[in-house]
Amino acid sequence: MGFLRKLFLSHWSTEFRCVRPAITIQNGHLKAVLDDEKENTFGIERLFKLFLVLSSYVFPGLYIRHLSGKFGLLPRKICLEIYVILKLITPIIIFKCNIEDSIFAIILISYLLLETLLYLLSIIFLSDIYSPPISKKRSYLMLVINYIEVCLGFAVLYKATGGVSDLVSNFDAVYFSFITATTIDYGHMAPIGHDAKALVIIHSMYNFIFIGLILSNFAFNITYKDGTYRVKANKDKPEMVDIEKQ
Template sequence: MRNRLNKLVFGNQNSEKSKSPAHTHHFTKIQNVWDSTHYADFGIERILRLFLVGSKIFFPGIYIDYLTKNSTLYKRKLVGEFYVIFKTLVPFIMLYFSLWNHLGLYIFNIYLLVETFLHIFHKIFLPEHDHDKMVNRSIILLFFNFIEVIASFGVIYAAGNYLNQPIQSWVDALYFSFITGVTIGYGDFYPVNENGKILVMLQILSTMAFLFLFFNFFGPRSGERISHHQDSSK
């Protein structure tokens, strides 16, 4: 049973023997940015990088990575995937069970949303994924991040009085958040106060960040992989 489960999850990759690169302590990463070890930056760009790398100490992601530092490469990545899926499920569960008025869960949802929001900008300005050859995996995780943002904003819209008509169900919340996130908008739901307009602008900003990350980083790498496979098949 265990062998079949390993085969299902890891395929032909040996989960027990895969060499994991040495774990880099996050404070070392902060020091590297401070010393401009990998980036010739200054001014606003430098301050933004310092903010992004420093802000990660307030969120669980780096501590989960630290706890799995002695595991094999694929197990570390698998734990990271579970965390991404967990973050995606939280707002969906809140919406489905109408828990958006639960203050503790509402704050937790925003907390995870902020982590994901900063993570996307971290990917843009501190592109550690340049060293990650698993481009398709990164794109899949990016898709989960996008779905999480859609659902998380849905929770926020459902909890507040921001729209021209009240949110009647979890479907309404997801619907408005989705059409806002993909910048469609049919006019049946729309913000009617300043807070609602600010939320919509923030969500559209997150969509722009996702698009920028995909087309400027993952898009070219996917093309390179396709070209490589085509050349190899000749």
């Protein structure tokens, strides 16, 4: 047991970090957007940011953070990771049980995909009020898991709608979904009908958001082991900056 604790938790297993209740934090985010203390937003941007903050109240992620946070920061992080993994394997379970055509499966997958979409948009548009991630590399890994989750989720929807030509098996649906996400030519498979084409368009928008997140939030903010990071200078060559001196 001690080995497993050290394997998964490292030195975190001996620390307890108290955290504020997640719902209280989210209420603070809502107040920050309403008061607009940091940025002078207006119009569509302001309404969209309010929508993103309010949308978190209708998804389980916020309440999982709130309940698990009572036991400290580490349990909250671990419970969120478990929740993300459960979202990842949900499409696999649906395929294994052959219930992808059921209304329940379609609604469940659509609900989980919507939660993931709004979470990704929140990372982009609410970055001014959200706290920085505890680990940027962990955030990047979670983003990869979200990407796989989205592809598997859309695979369920493609199979359920039956709007893709020559899509016979579950693996065909997974293949078509990942090919759509990477914008590679489909080959002999192609969406037919308005429903399938609409799904492909929505799926492509998800991929666009993923690319934007990677480029804007992760690719240019890699922290290196020696305590330095690269910043874009006015020269052709990147400049090395010492964090401790800043």
